Amino acid sequence: MVAKVIDGKAFAANVRAQVADHVASLKKTNGITPGLAVVLVGEDPASQVYVRSKGKQTVEVGMNSYEHKLDASTSEEDLLALVDRLNNDPDVHGILVQLPLPKHLNEDLVINSIDPAKDVDGFHISNVGLLGTGQKSMVPCTPLGCLMMLRNHHGSLSGMDAVVIGRSNIVGKPMAQLLLGDSCTVTIAHSRTKDLPDVVRRADIVVAAVGRPEMVPGDWIKPGATVIDVGINRIERDGKNVLVGDVHYESAAQTAGAITPVPGGVGPMTIACLLANTLTACCRANGLPEPE
Numbered sequence: 001m002v003a004k005v006i007d008g009k010a011f012a013a014n015v016r017a018q019v020a021d022h023v024a025s026l027k028k029t030n031g032i033t034p035g036l037a038v039v040l041v042g043e044d045p046a047s048q049v050y051v052r053s054k055g056k057q058t059v060e061v062g063m064n065s066y067e068h069k070l071d072a073s074t075s076e077e078d079l080l081a082l083v084d085r086l087n088n089d090p091d092v093h094g095i096l097v098q099l100p101l102p103k104h105l106n107e108d109l110v111i112n113s114i115d116p117a118k119d120v121d122g123f124h125i126s127n128v129g130l131l132g133t134g135q136k137s138m139v140p141c142t143p144l145g146c147l148m149m150l151r152n153h154h155g156s157l158s159g160m161d162a163v164v165i166g167r168s169n170i171v172g173k174p175m176a177q178l179l180l181g182d183s184c185t186v187t188i189a190h191s192r193t194k195d196l197p198d199v200v201r202r203a204d205i206v207v208a209a210v211g212r213p214e215m216v217p218g219d220w221i222k223p224g225a226t227v228i229d230v231g232i233n234r235i236e237r238d239g240k241n242v243l244v245g246d247v248h249y250e251s252a253a254q255t256a257g258a259i260t261p262v263p264g265g266v267g268p269m270t271i272a273c274l275l276a277n278t279l280t281a282c283c284r285a286n287g288l289p290e291p292e
């Protein structure tokens with residue numbers, strides 16, 4: 001078997017086009033422009049790239065982008081004061097504080113100071129609780145993008161066996177909640193899981209969110225399973241700097257029914273979902289119907 005490649009790049013372009021259409025009609029009919037504020041503290045090179053990309057794509061779909069770049073030595077008090085201003089700014093519908101924050105800042109405290117209705121990353125404790133109890137919430141962008149691709153590929157996920165490798169708050173745990181919400185039987189694996197290959201071999205859906213280059217080989221994959229590779233790992237190969245996932249793509253693609261590539265799979269969906277979340281937040285704030 002050779003797997004169908006799930007094209008996250010094309011899917012994300014489609015999501016962005018739908019968001020752009022909705023934004024255009026919001027402007028025309030209601031005179032409202034959704035706004036996303038991104039706060040970057042310090043000069044982490046990867047974070048700078050993400051923030052630039054988020055700002056560019058926000059403007060491309062017709063939304064307002066507000067970037068706040070703060071010095072690495074910014075005090076917690078000043079950062080909390082900025083979040084408070086953004087919480088109270090009616091032109092800002094979504095707020096994202098880029099993680100990781102410099103060590104002297106308490107990430108939990110800062111994230112939980114964001115108005116949950118504007119928490120487009122879905123990391124606020126209220127949104128985590130709402131998601132866990134199956135209530136309307138802001139859903140973390142990366143798992144949301146994975147779920148959208150899975151639904152698009154399978155239609156219903158009901159009754160499928162899903163294994164999520166990784167239990168982080170930003171990917172693994174919310175991914176498991178979303179799959180449970182879609183009536184999968186979910187196993188969450190992590191660094192202490194016994195017999196990981198056997199656990200993975202049982203799965204109809206494998207979501208790998210580990211951060212270890214090509215850790216999941218093809219012979220762990222049940223024939224015909226769908227593989228979603230969240231990992232983004234930069235490695236040196238043949239003297240070149242390349243990006244690889246947490247799954248060994250070449251071997252897994254021989255066994256899987258469908259697979260996301262790295263790059264071009266989950267990655268592009270994350271920002272597309274951030275824009276979709278900002279649009280949703282804007283519609284909710286204005287009492288308007290939410291996008292589908």
Ligand code: NDP
Pocket residue numbers: 142165166167168169170171172189190191192193196209210211212230231232233266267270
């Ligand atoms: P974390 O480091 O926070 O979590 C990694 C998880 O993997 C942990 O739960 C850890 O287990 C588990 N793990 C580590 N080693 C093993 C192992 N040998 N066997 C089984 N499980 C293991 O990472 P993130 O969740 O933040 O990110 C995961 C990956 O996804 C990274 O490559 C990251 O770059 C990528 N990513 C991609 C995004 C995108 O937009 N495409 C967005 C976010 C992340 P334990 O808890 O026991 O330590």
